Amino acid sequence: MSEDQNTKTAMDLDTAFLKSKRGILKVAEMGTLVVAFVCFSVASTPTYITATVLEFLITLLLLLLYILKLNRRLTFFFWPLIDVFNSVFAVVYFTVLSLLALTTYTVTGTLVGGIVGFMTVGLLCVDSYTLFKNITFNKPRSDTQNQDNE
Numbered sequence: 001m002s003e004d005q006n007t008k009t010a011m012d013l014d015t016a017f018l019k020s021k022r023g024i025l026k027v028a029e030m031g032t033l034v035v036a037f038v039c040f041s042v043a044s045t046p047t048y049i050t051a052t053v054l055e056f057l058i059t060l061l062l063l064l065l066y067i068l069k070l071n072r073r074l075t076f077f078f079w080p081l082i083d084v085f086n087s088v089f090a091v092v093y094f095t096v097l098s099l100l101a102l103t104t105y106t107v108t109g110t111l112v113g114g115i116v117g118f119m120t121v122g123l124l125c126v127d128s129y130t131l132f133k134n135i136t137f138n139k140p141r142s143d144t145q146n147q148d149n150e
Contacts, residue, residue, distance in 0.1 A: 043109030087128035
């Protein structure tokens with residue numbers, strides 16, 4: 001086999017995304033979700049554990065989608081809009097979840113998990129604002145996706 005064939009099979013990574021504002025926000029969201037997961041796990045509250053793990057996995061999949069540049073290959077979805085919907089629904093869900101955790105806590109882990117959940121809500125609000133600011137519906141899809149990495 002020649003070297004040219006080996007280089008074509010390698011996956012092209014977008015490491016610049018991790019250094020962008022959105023990449024840093026996604027990593028920060030995942031960090032707060034892990035902290036909330038640990039706090040809820042210590043407190044043994046399965047409902048809160050499930051919600052944090054589910055949102056962590058969704059955020060991880062979106063992060064991998066952008067890092068592996070799959071959003072440019074899978075063009076049948078408008079990925080920034082899906083990301084906005086995820087962020088908005090997660091804001092609503094985690095606001096309710098954090099309020100419930102703060103009002104019904106019996107263990108300190110639930111209290112800390114609720115506070116970290118509100119930090120996650122703040123990060124998700126910033127993420128949805130920056131995404132929605134970049135989405136324009138009157139430009140071609142390629143122009144909008146190039147704008148997303150800024």
